[in-house]
Amino acid sequence: MKPLLRNLAEMTAHRDHLRLEVSVLSTLLLQGRDTRVRALEMFTHDGETWLRPRSWSEGGSIVTSEYEALADPAAFALPELPELAKCIASGGKSVGRVEEHGHTLWMPVWLGERAHACLEITQPKAFTRHQRDVIAGVYLVYQNYQSLLDYSERDALTGLLNRKTFDEQFARQPGVESWDARQDPEVPGQWLAVVDIDHFKLVNDRFGHLYGDEVLILVANRLRSLFRSQDRIFRFGGEEFVVLLRSATLAQARMALERLRSTIEAHEFPQIGHITVSIGFAAAQGGAPVEVIGRADQALYFAKEHGRNQVRHYEDLVASASLGQKVAHDEVELF
Known part of the structure; x- marks a missing residue:
């Protein structure tokens, strides 16, 4: 015994x-x-x-x-x-x-x-x-x-993974340190996406937090149904969600995120009607979790500032100089 x-x-x-x-x-x-x-x-x-x-x-x-x-x-x-x-x-x-x-x-x-x-x-x-x-x-x-x-x-409202579990889940991603999205976009890799509900404050202000919570729950359900079991979905707080996509090419990642965006746009939420989401995503390699999130956030902010309801890829924006002058300082990237 x-x-x-x-x-x-x-x-x-x-x-x-x-x-x-x-x-x-x-x-x-x-x-x-x-x-x-x-x-x-x-x-x-x-x-x-x-x-x-x-x-x-x-x-x-x-x-x-x-x-x-x-x-x-x-x-x-x-x-x-x-x-x-x-x-x-x-x-x-x-x-x-x-x-x-x-x-x-x-x-x-x-x-x-x-x-x-x-x-x-x-x-x-x-x-x-x-x-x-x-x-x-x-x-x-x-x-x-x-x-x-x-x-x-788990997040108490949506049942998604919560913020404090993110670093551990990020570290479990296979090949994060060695994989480089720039080598070959057709090679499956890892991606991080930040999803933000557009004008969510107006939903709470106009309809109340009870309906706002229902929107969050329904968006979380859509996230669960549209991504694979090997992917990881988090609620970071408020109206912001984070998705870790595993073993996907750039085209597959973009397609999955566009499918999420269009599904949310087409869905009619009770009492609220239609809402939209803005999404920024980046390759999940070449830095600590907070750095990768920062890159996806840069793409998200660009989407927000250029009309919302769209998916933006960080590496594409850097390549086209859409994010402004990039200055390298050791391992930190400043914009």
Whole structure:
């Protein structure tokens, strides 16, 4: 029991979702010498739910995937595990399968009404009553702690990631330091966009903050629906949102942001009518998070000052000298 308690203590010491996941798998791995464990990430692609192994046991240790969800060759559609699909559809907590080569137990990890991951445990023999009790206890601790972490990282109004989580998410972007958007615009890279609702103060002043909050919630919903599961969306406060687009070419990033702009413009908001957004974006490389945000902000301000309701790319504006004289001073760019 002591190793289990020690692992539980270590598990709840983490403030990072992936490290927490690795820790809980290590704890479950203690259940038997021949036990195998996996954490399956759930994501949506073309309207269908998919899973992919994000962390798993290998040689007595836990390893994690190097792939983004959509690019993972090990990903598979949820219907390939019909027992799990049925369990998730009914809001269940666990389901098992018995096969010749072993016994498997799946436990969906829920955040609110949505299952975002699943723990999988496989062993040659049937699970004993004691094993099931211990596994269920670890699972509940993990899910409750995941919920607490998620609550601390989310904006209370919109449910999007909040400002304090941005630096950590930015640092997780693969290849940010080595990738350069100027080398080849056709090479997928990382992009940061700042989205600002035009004339939002007038909405609050004319209709009240209750309708203003509803606009923010509906815009957040559009952001969630128009971007991929591998992208990250934040509310920075007020009417400003930030999007980290991962593994996209310049053309793909521009198309995704234009789609957002036109979708917001076409939507009729209750009582308010139509609103617009201005968007500035930049390559997410070549500096600290605050520097990259500063570049995207420059493009956003240009959009605001030149008619609003448009998408502007920082590197394009610099190349055309639209932002004025650029003066280099060590690693700081002044305008």
